[in-house]
Amino acid sequence: MRTVEKKMWLVLGCFLLLMGILARPASAVEVRSKVEVQQEIDQYVKKTMAANHIQGAALAIVxxxxxxxxxxxxATEGRDINDRTPFPIASLSKSFTALAVLQLVDKRLIELDVPYVSYFPDLAPKDERVRxxxxxxxxxQTxxxxxxxxxxxxxxxxxxxxxxxxxSLNAVQLANDPxxxxxxHNPNxxxxxxxxxxMSGQSFSDYLEDHILEPLGMRDTFNVSNTRQINENSAIPRGHYILLGHPVSQPEPSWFVDGPAGMISTAEDMAKWMLAQYNGRLLTPELMEQYHKAGQKGPYGMGWLAEEDEQGGRRISHSGILWTYKAEETIYLDQRLGIAMMFNSGLNAFVDYSAFADGIAKIMKGEKIESSIVSSxxxxxxxxxxxxxxxxWGIYRLYRIHRSNKAMTTGKWIVSLAGGLLPVLILLFLSPLATFIGAGRVLPWYGLWTAMSSLIIWLVVLSLVNITVIVCRLRLYYQAKKMKGITASP
Known part of the structure; x- marks a missing residue:
């Protein structure tokens, strides 16, 4: 009887252990209290903002x-930033534009696989491939x-x-076959x-308001056509770029952004937007599936980067870039988790903005965040x-040149000239280099300055030092040749 009793307790213990394993929460949110998770997120965001010289940000999590x-x-301009503070969301706007198109597809006013020019018979493109x-x-984006x-x-x-x-489609020559x-490419x-x-008979902004923003209750979200409207709106925190470790306030350079990057929103409204990706209120299930699907030539689908992995499942995301503002949005569709952040600082070579959303996602999932020594x-x-x-180093080199009586040989002078002019060449070709690194995006010089001002300053200083040294060496070189000619004369 005692043996049977032991076996019964053993079976019961195994059963309870199994139930405990199966009943383990899938999310850290269910293990810890909501307040504890929020406090950990606050600490992480504040620490990461300080490490990257970011003055203001807004966060939404669903x-x-x-x-x-x-x-x-x-805070900025003496005002605290809260969840109703408006921020430009830049290219996060593309998912709104794509949704508007799909709504009109749903109404049979637009067809996805019909040539675009068929809706604009007045177009007369020189490159027939445009048709x-x-x-x-x-x-x-193909x-x-x-x-x-x-x-x-x-x-x-x-x-x-x-x-x-x-x-512009009338004069353009395509880079590739459609x-x-x-x-x-933003103009797409x-x-x-x-x-x-x-096809709707409304202005783009009015269509967004009537068919997307109002139905979702996004009362503080609106669309602008030019970045000048951002600068003129006192409710929007002034944007910044980073110069040698100091945030510098600057108006956003003028840029026509209607369609790809004109939306202004708040953390409160972005939460509503992310929830709309689950509830199917604005699209049929069939079109919603297409909306969240990758394209045929890569992960870029319809206003989203759509990816899938074994651990996290389906994920849609997008980043938004202006020169003095930045935004990030990631939605884990299968885990029903969405994170959006907006910043009043722009594209910077030393700031990994995606790390904010990645770190917050790990906190939500109860995973450990690995600290990095790389920060702005x-x-x-x-x-x-x-x-x-x-x-x-430049002062020392000049001191050594003037202290030395030895002139450089022609070979050494040529090698020195080539090495000394390298930073000058990098500066001259910085724009095409950035285009190559940025997968074909052509950046204006003011954009390069705000994105990598500290690097440009160093390259300028290095170039000036090298040019000064080259001029001094060239002067000594010709003085030595002149002296040699005088000595050799009878």
């Missing part, structure tokens, strides 16, 4: 079909257009209207915004030391 947390961080660009190609053949940020005469952007290659979504206007604060400190060391 989880399991509910708003989990919305919060503002920092093959479909609406789907524009959504998937139109054959890119910044090199169809300038966006570097346009000599900035666009003032969607109609004007549309006329549908054959992916190339991220300007053409789509005009398509929404044309550390990298900017390195750049300051490099600038000072370069100046000191």
């Amino acid at each position: 989880h399991n079909g509910e708003v989990f947390y919305t919060q503002g961080y920092g 093959d660009i479909t609406v789907r190609d524009l959504l998937n 139109s054959g257009l890119n910044d090199k053949v169809n300038p966006d940020m570097t346009c000599s005469s900035p666009y003032q209207s969607l109609r004007q952007v549309n006329e 549908g054959s290659a992916y190339s991220y 979504y300007q053409y789509l915004a005009l398509l929404v206007e044309t 604060k550390n990298m900017e400190a390195v750049m300051i030391l490099l600038v000072l060391a370069t100046i000191a």
Whole structure:
């Protein structure tokens, strides 16, 4: 009897252990209290902001079909930032534009695989391949257009209207056949915004308001056509860029953004937007599936980067970049977790903005965040030391040149000249180098300055030091040749 009793207790213990394992919560939120998780997120965000010289930000988190947390961080112009502070969300706007197009597809006013020019019979493109660009190609960024053949940020005469952007299709020469290659290009979504206007009979902003923002209760979200409207709106925190470790307030450079990057939103409203990706209120299930699906030539689908992995399941995301503002959004569809952050600082070579969303996701999942020594604060400190060391090194080199009576040989002088002019060449070709690294995006010089001002300052200082040394060496070289000629004369 005692043996049977022991076996019964053993079986019962195993059963309880198994039930305990199966009943383990899938999320850290269910293990710890909501307040504890929020406090850990606050600490992480504040620490990461301080490490990257970011003055203001707003955060929205949704989880399991509910708003989990919305919060503002920092202050600017003497005002605290909260979850109703408006921020430009830049290219996060593309998912709104794509949704508007799909709503009109649902109403049979637009067809995805019909040529775009069929909706604009007045267009007369010189490149006949333009007539093959479909609406789907524009959504998937496979139109054959890119910044090199169809300038966006570097346009000599900035666009003032969607109609004007549309006329560019008459003169453009495509870089690739439509549908054959992916190339991220903002005007693709300007053409789509005009398509929404044309087929709905409303302005693009009014359509967004009536068919997306109002139904979702996004009362503080709106669309602008030019970044000047951001600068003129006193409710929007002033944007910044980082110069040698110091945030510098600057108006956003003028840029026509209607369609691909014109939305202004708040943390509170972005939470509602992320929840709409689950509840199917704005699209049929079939179109919602297409909306969240990757394209045929890569992960870029319809206003989203759509990816899938074994651990996290399906994920859609997008980043938004202006020169003095930044935004990040990641939605884990299968885990029903969404994270969006907006910042009043812009693109910077030393700031990993995606780390905010990644770190918050790990906190929500109960995973450990690995600390990194690479941050804007550390990298900017390195750049300051490099600038000072370069100046000191230049002074030392000049001192040695003037103290030495030895002239350089022709061979050594040529080698020195080539090495000394290298930073000058990097500066001269910085724009094409950035285009190569940035997958074909052509950046204006003011954009390069705000994104990597400290690096540019160091390259300028190094160039000036090297040019000064080269001039001094050249002078000594010719003085030595002159003296040699005088000595050799009878």
